[in-house]
Amino acid sequence: MNFYKSAALALDHLDKNQGSVKGSLAASGIKSTPGEGKRILALVIETLKYKPVLLQLLTTVPLLSLEKLTFPRKVPRSAPSSQSLLLVLLHDLLFSTKNKIEASDLWPPKPAVLKHQARLKAELVKIQIKLGKSRKEDLARSNNPSGDSPIEIIRYIRYNPNSGKKLKDLFQHLHKLGYEKLDQPIYPIPPKNYFLDIHLKDVLLTFQGNTNWWLKDEWYEKGGIILQDKASCMPAKVLMEGWEANEGECIDATAAPGNKTSYVSAMMSNRGKLHAFERSPNRYNTLIRMLEKAHCRNVKAQRADFLESDPNNEVYSKVTRILLDPSCSGSGIVNRLDYLVENEAEESDSKSERLEKLASFQLQMILHAFKFTSVKRIVYSTCSIHPEEDERVVMSALQSKIAKERGWKLAPRDQVIPSWERRGREEEMGGDKDLAQGVIRCLPEDKTNGFFVSCFIRDPSGLSVKSNASSKSSTIKSKSNKRDRDETEDDQGGEQGESDSISALESKVEVVKGIEEIEVEMNKEKTQAQLERNKRKKAAQKDKAKKRKVE
Numbered sequence: 001m002n003f004y005k006s007a008a009l010a011l012d013h014l015d016k017n018q019g020s021v022k023g024s025l026a027a028s029g030i031k032s033t034p035g036e037g038k039r040i041l042a043l044v045i046e047t048l049k050y051k052p053v054l055l056q057l058l059t060t061v062p063l064l065s066l067e068k069l070t071f072p073r074k075v076p077r078s079a080p081s082s083q084s085l086l087l088v089l090l091h092d093l094l095f096s097t098k099n100k101i102e103a104s105d106l107w108p109p110k111p112a113v114l115k116h117q118a119r120l121k122a123e124l125v126k127i128q129i130k131l132g133k134s135r136k137e138d139l140a141r142s143n144n145p146s147g148d149s150p151i152e153i154i155r156y157i158r159y160n161p162n163s164g165k166k167l168k169d170l171f172q173h174l175h176k177l178g179y180e181k182l183d184q185p186i187y188p189i190p191p192k193n194y195f196l197d198i199h200l201k202d203v204l205l206t207f208q209g210n211t212n213w214w215l216k217d218e219w220y221e222k223g224g225i226i227l228q229d230k231a232s233c234m235p236a237k238v239l240m241e242g243w244e245a246n247e248g249e250c251i252d253a254t255a256a257p258g259n260k261t262s263y264v265s266a267m268m269s270n271r272g273k274l275h276a277f278e279r280s281p282n283r284y285n286t287l288i289r290m291l292e293k294a295h296c297r298n299v300k301a302q303r304a305d306f307l308e309s310d311p312n313n314e315v316y317s318k319v320t321r322i323l324l325d326p327s328c329s330g331s332g333i334v335n336r337l338d339y340l341v342e343n344e345a346e347e348s349d350s351k352s353e354r355l356e357k358l359a360s361f362q363l364q365m366i367l368h369a370f371k372f373t374s375v376k377r378i379v380y381s382t383c384s385i386h387p388e389e390d391e392r393v394v395m396s397a398l399q400s401k402i403a404k405e406r407g408w409k410l411a412p413r414d415q416v417i418p419s420w421e422r423r424g425r426e427e428e429m430g431g432d433k434d435l436a437q438g439v440i441r442c443l444p445e446d447k448t449n450g451f452f453v454s455c456f457i458r459d460p461s462g463l464s465v466k467s468n469a470s471s472k473s474s475t476i477k478s479k480s481n482k483r484d485r486d487e488t489e490d491d492q493g494g495e496q497g498e499s500d501s502i503s504a505l506e507s508k509v510e511v512v513k514g515i516e517e518i519e520v521e522m523n524k525e526k527t528q529a530q531l532e533r534n535k536r537k538k539a540a541q542k543d544k545a546k547k548r549k550v551e
């Protein structure tokens with residue numbers, strides 16, 4: 001299908017259904033190669049950014065009525081609406097870098113639009129003047145709703161020692177490219193300058209957001225550096241606090257795309273064993289690619305569901321640390337693009353239901369990790385800013401029977417990047433200041449994505465250690481799906497490349513995919529439960545009928 005038609009179909013889908021941008025491609029039945037898919041996505045995103053001004057143009061230059069033969073009101077079911085098709089065409093003509101419609105001149109919509117291009121351009125200039133915007137790009141919708149205090153976008157680059165290259169060689173390389181290292185942070189970061197991050201001094205370089213020296217650079221191509229947001233480095237850093245080479249092995253329970261995995265691997269000096277789980281087949285393939293590029297030789301990756309792993313399996317008997325960075329709402333991702341499609345009127349009910357489902361799944365993951373016998377440190381993190389997925393999940397985990405029995409408690413602040421200022425929300429942790437101090441939160445104003453990091457610890461002789469959860473705090477309701485039931489019963493019985501907005505979108509999409517997977521599973525389980533209920537109902541009815549006969 002023509003690339004413009006595909007993008008227009010996706011726009012139609014978003015109009016009708018909301019949801020994620022990438023989801024709209026799949027849901028509109030658009031089949032494309034990965035390259036085409038990216039191109040369509042980019043067009044959809046860019047068109048959404050300019051949609052208000054494009055719609056305004058269509059009122060002053062009414063192409064829908066001026067060209068109604070080419071852009072009819074009624075279209076066949078499989079075709080995109082004329083309005084959406086016009087939006088994507090106008091976008092390319094007026095806002096794309098090439099300022100042209102990339103289709104054959106014989107395709108009727110193209111000449112139909114081009115006939116009006118002089119008028120369209122003139123009207124666009126009028127809109128610009130009216131809005132006081134000197135550049136066309138300034139007509140795009142902003143993702144900073146307040147608009148008055150723009151958040152400085154930073155480019156974080158993590159040095160990857162697994163590559164065998166030296167950090168000082170990276171400094172030299174940057175020097176040759178004209179970049180100077182500053183001794184301390186300066187914001188806004190001056191062009192052609194960089195500095196080492198104050199919390200992750202040994203690995204994280206901080207540049208202006210628009211820095212792209214790494215594109216096609218051998219350090220990037222050969223895995224000597226990895227593009228990774230600062231907040232996303234923190235869980236791995238907290239996990240490996242105090243690590244010594246002979247301590248044991250680690251697990252990354254939710255590994256793809258593998259940025260944290262490769263950081264943990266590096267902190268293990270690429271030695272020993274790091275078991276990496278990834279449930280999704282596609283994401284597992286990405287993980288393998290990323291691990292290879294990052295020269296990780298100590299990672300044993302498996303395409304498997306962590307919840308189905310056996311904590312008593314001999315294979316994991318040496319595991320002392322687990323990283324849990326499960327699927328979440330992704331509400332903290334700064335470059336999220338859902339502001340382009342989110343509707344004010346989005347039902348808060350469905351949002352809270354979604355958060356509840358996610359929280360329930362996240363809790364199951366922690367409770368499962370608690371079962372691994374030799375484990376003494378578990379880091380739970382999300383790229384969410386919702387307490388439902390953050391502090392409240394932590395509190396529920398601490399209050400679980402298994403946490404109390406095995407002596408799981410929350411690590412104190414001094415083990416969880418103490419110099420990081422923004423800590424947990426006390427009111428979400430039963431008013432307990434120490435607990436709140438034990439966890440980390442990040443917000444865009446901290447020049448990172450929104451993020452949450454917590455760390456559970458236990459003394460391996462554990463049984464005598466008291467859990468530090470206070471009974472005042474809230475617990476997550478267990479849901480009635482099979483997996484939840486299993487865990488609850490068990491519990492009672494004794495649980496790269498973010499080079500542009502597309503990459504940012506992809507990470508968001510991956511998060512959404514994770515949610516979708518959970519939902520699919522939950523629905524399957526619900527259906528199963530429904531079938532069982534029906535069976536029981538039928539059996540009871542049969543019984544009743546039999547009894548009546550006897551009477």
Ligand SMILES: C[S@@+](CC[C@H](N)C(=O)[O-])C[C@H]1O[C@@H](n2cnc3c(N)ncnc32)[C@H](O)[C@@H]1O
Binds near residue numbers: 326
């Ligand atoms: C937020 S992402 C992890 C990002 C990763 N830690 C990184 O920094 O690159 C969550 C990942 O966990 C995977 N996942 C979710 N549930 C899982 C499970 N039960 N077992 C294994 N992987 C799971 C998802 O498919 C997704 O790839």
